[in-house]
Each structure stands twice: as structure tokens, then as C-alpha cells.
Amino acid sequence: MIKVRLLVLALAGLSLVSAARAATIVEDFSTDPLQNGWQVFGDTNLFQWDSTNQNLAVTWDSLQSNSYFYHPLGTILARDDDFSLAFDLQLNDAEVGGYGFELAIGFLNLAEATSTNFNRSTGANSPDLVEFTYFPDVGYGSTVWPVFADTNSAFNWNGDGDYAVYTPTPGDWYHIVMTYTASNQLMVTTMTNFERTSGVAIVDPLDRFFTDFRVDTVSINSYQDDGGGGSIYAQGAVKNFAVTLPPPPIQKLTGAFSNRVWQAQFSSRSNWLYALQRTADFQSWTNVSPATPGNATNLCLQDAKAPVDKAFYRVSASRP
Numbered sequence: 001m002i003k004v005r006l007l008v009l010a011l012a013g014l015s016l017v018s019a020a021r022a023a024t025i026v027e028d029f030s031t032d033p034l035q036n037g038w039q040v041f042g043d044t045n046l047f048q049w050d051s052t053n054q055n056l057a058v059t060w061d062s063l064q065s066n067s068y069f070y071h072p073l074g075t076i077l078a079r080d081d082d083f084s085l086a087f088d089l090q091l092n093d094a095e096v097g098g099y100g101f102e103l104a105i106g107f108l109n110l111a112e113a114t115s116t117n118f119n120r121s122t123g124a125n126s127p128d129l130v131e132f133t134y135f136p137d138v139g140y141g142s143t144v145w146p147v148f149a150d151t152n153s154a155f156n157w158n159g160d161g162d163y164a165v166y167t168p169t170p171g172d173w174y175h176i177v178m179t180y181t182a183s184n185q186l187m188v189t190t191m192t193n194f195e196r197t198s199g200v201a202i203v204d205p206l207d208r209f210f211t212d213f214r215v216d217t218v219s220i221n222s223y224q225d226d227g228g229g230g231s232i233y234a235q236g237a238v239k240n241f242a243v244t245l246p247p248p249p250i251q252k253l254t255g256a257f258s259n260r261v262w263q264a265q266f267s268s269r270s271n272w273l274y275a276l277q278r279t280a281d282f283q284s285w286t287n288v289s290p291a292t293p294g295n296a297t298n299l300c301l302q303d304a305k306a307p308v309d310k311a312f313y314r315v316s317a318s319r320p
Contacts, residue, residue: 042067062225070219099230106131121228268294
């Protein structure tokens, strides 16, 4: 008889618990964020938790290497998902040189963004981005620009309505909200001061040439300018992050024998691929079912050739 000792759910290497908790990420910086799932890549000196003011002091310095203060989402977002990001931003000073450069906060693909080939300054080597960017004035007015970059590093572009000429007042706090709706492929971004006396609203549809994105991390991004002919040095603070994500791709997971065949049943989502995986030692995993598209309802995956001794199973979910 097959002894099934454990059933594990995995999503891109994360457990079910992690994925479920990641449906909403809230961070007010009242405690050390590094003890709450946040991490730093690159220059750690650019990000300092301010315990007194309960915010994160940030320096955007394009002379330094690509640096991120980030939190994994526990899922993978694409253009067919509804999601939102909200945070508060204060800019104290910002200096730019040459053609200028941006400061950014938003979503990225961590593996790609930490690659040595990633270069935000060229406009052709920074795939899979969904981010709020601010470009200080270099003679044409400061601009607030919500950005989409697809998996081929092509940027979404509909025209001048994709951005707004707007200069936040140094030292003032602003509330930024980015809400993406999959049904109409539309991002609505608002930036409003705390007094609600000044701000902008930008509506960005995905253009007809835009393909898709895959982002898995929310991040505060200080990009290196490397060959773009511009630079930025800015200081400010952020607080009150709130990320809203779609439901986990695997829900209501159960496992049982049916006619001596082990099977896993769960509620799936469309635009995901699922596979049942098996291991005997937790060192290597083998797909024991074909990659199966989700159907937005119940899905059943089986191991028709289970071993006679024992087996450990998990269900993997990935974006096609």
C-alpha cells in the first residue's frame, strides 16, 4: 500500500501559507520592516528605518548599483490580474543631471531586476515592471509617470496622457494609489497631498502592442544610471504600504485516494498552469501529471504510477 505522509503546496518555491498571507501586504513601519518580510538588495545604506517617525528614509542615488528595498508577493501578477498598490511619499530634495533620471516604487520581477543584464537607463534592458516613477525637471517640467514594461522590455505608450507634468512640494506628504483592472486593461494612478489641495490623476490603458508582464515583488527602487546620459540624487521617505493581490492560484486543496490512485483536488484559476509533483526525499521533485491549464473551477490531478512504498506530494502553480 502507498503511504502518503505529507501533501505540500508550492508556488514558485513558496508555501501555501506564504501565498495566502500575501493576498494583502500592509506595512506601516511602526516596527522594523526587516523583521516583517522586507529585504534589501544592493546598497543597504540607501534605506534606513526611522523608528521615531515610523517611516523608511530613502535615498535614490543613480551613481550606486541597482538597489531595492523589497517584499516578495508570494504570487506572480500578469495583465489578467486585478491588483493595487498604495503608499505615502515625501520628497525632501531631488537633483538631476544630464537628461535626468527617475525614482521609482512599484512591482518588478526580482530575478530579472537583480540580474547583471538589467539596466533601467537604456529603455531596452528592464523587463517586467509596473511602477510609479517621478522625473524631476530638466527643462520640460517634472513628470509623474506610471510605467509598464513587458517581458521584452517594451514600454507601454499611448501618448502624452500616460504622464502628468507635476511637481510635489518638498517636505509635503503625498498619498499615491495605483489600481489596475484586468477587465479593461487599465491602470488608474492618483497622487494627492495630505491636505487634498493638490494632486494629479492619470489613466493608462495598455496599448495594443503591449504583450504581458510577470512581476513577483513590490519594491522601492534606486536604479543605477549606466549609459543613459542622466542621473538623480533624491532623498525622502515612504510609509503606509498597502498591496492588494488576487486570490492565491490554489485554494481548497484536498488529497485522497480514488480507486487506489492518489489525486489532489483544488480550486484553480485561469491563466495558470498546474502540475502534481512527487518526491521520496525532499531533495528532488518530479512532475507526475502533465502541465494542466487552470479552469477557474475545481481541478483534479492524479499520480497514476505512484510507488508502492511511500510518497510526498505537492502541487505547483506557474504562469504560462
